Amino acid sequence: MASIDDVARLAGVSIATVSRVLNNRGYVSEKTKLKVWKAVRELGYKPQKSARTLASRRLFKVALVISDRIKKLLKNETGNFYAIVLQAIKDVESSFRFSTAPLILESSDPKGFDGFLLIGSDATAEQVMFYRKYGKVVLVDHYIDGLGIDCVVSDGYDGVYKVVQDFVQRGFENIVHLHGPLRFYGFKDRYRGYTEAMQRNGLLPVCYEYDDLHEEITPVLKKIFRDKKVQVLICSNDIIAIRALKELKSWGYRIPEDVSVIGFDDIPQAERESLSTLRVQKYEMGLIAAERLYELLIGHGHHPYRMCLYTDFVKRSSSL
Template sequence: MASIRDVAKRAGVTVTTVSRVLNNRGYISEETRKKVYKAMEELNYQPNELARALYRKRSYFIGLIIPDVSHPFFGEVAKYIEYYAYLRGYKILLCNSYLDEKKEKEYINMLKRHQVDGIIMGSHTLDVEDYKKVNLPIVALDRVLSEDIPYVTSDNYRGAVMATNLLIEKGCRFLAHISGPLQLNTPANDRYYGFMHVVSQRSVKHVVVETRLNKFDINEYKDIVSQLFKKYPEIDGVFASSDLIAAVVIRVAEDFGKKVPESLKVVGFDDVNIASIMKPSITTVRQYKDKMAQKAIDLIINKIEGNNVEVSNVIPIDLIEREST
């Protein structure tokens, strides 16, 4: 395996010059850079990234911990986070916590051992003090970890108000809201509060059910929706807290002889890819996942560089009407 000395010898420069090229330090002529890169290529030299990180006091790696990359929302956000991190010269180390406290702790420790410069947290199973002890810049994604850790979210409350009002304006008289687990402290809980505000203000009959904690389980969603339709067959409008749940609602509705949108209208949340390709396509509240990701990267890099940032960062939403209403 080639060493930095071998590269220096092949390029006809000093070891210090090769080090400066690798770490982009000091003035190096373009001709010298080309010589060093050519020697590295010929010798198949791979720099020791950990050593470079220690020298530069920065690794240019950012940890990303999310509940489940297979969930459409988190998968799409992770894609954009990687994209915007790359544009800024950073790489992403991706971790799936599955909302498991033990795994989340292990991943945080692993990321620290790998000298990441900061962590974007899309998972939230630990106590506030645990996050404060991480001793690295942290930005929360669609989570509130503590009053002084910056977070990025969408305008969940306004989105819920818009979705619920649309269902009522479309003639729905008995609404169901399928919420995420409200015991988890996330900005997404504002979808529940927005729904409750509208149905209370407009005196509309309603019911709310919650999904279980630590689960993004299609079979669980099917069971919840089936029980909902069995117990309340007169439901004619559903506001689901995600497009994935909305898709399940539409599928289960067929089994109960409910036609969408004729006898049942459905609104989701997120506007992930499946929302527009479903049949019927899903009316939904669009979260701008690209903007959320870009803001998260801006915040974490600013934190890494020691700059002050806003704690609350709320991205506007839009209601996208499609065939399900």
């Protein structure tokens, strides 16, 4: 494929000039610009991204935007999810020539940054578009309908789908889903994976909503287990699953013989409680988001996308 040298030769200029034309930087006469673009078109030249990345010595200022809620979470273990994401970004920041700085959602000044990584599902559409005015934006573990903003999330649909599929294939039929508020994208996504998989297997989805931030789990759980037989309880996340696990044990249920409990995320507690769960690639998530932001910043195009990272099922002793 044509390289910058070929273009330079054909246009009768130096590669430095070609580079300047392509990047619209520095002084170039109109006449030269035309010559270069002509050569580019003629050769069908496409700059090679890796070479660009390598050679570009720009330093970007990027803000790691977290909400107050997440900031608090980061101090205790529950926030470990985001801690890993942030660690990943820290790890690669210099490789992308990022100088990162933390920012608290909506209470800090976004001026002076080239880009923003919005971490977690607290930002509203308005807030996202606010940051967008100041620079490039990538949502991490968050998605908002119809905005067209790049984001990196876990593929809850696919994850839960395959868990259900697996249990059904092993003969289980009484599979129940206990989900968080469906206004959150993540919960909705997993919910869809569950219902879809059940329906495709000719089973009736049985779902219960539970707001893990404002409710006791006992009432919902009582209702679930009074209503009908439950062999498998798939929960929206590990927090909910662990609460359910403890409660069920206190009722005298044997886990997993009487009921299998499944979580989502794979936070550290999950391992300690021997909870089977869908592992979200948190580190990868941060890494990819950083990569994407870099692309946007160095930014020769690309269409925005939503990237869903597949999850891995981690079997521990809370499930058969």
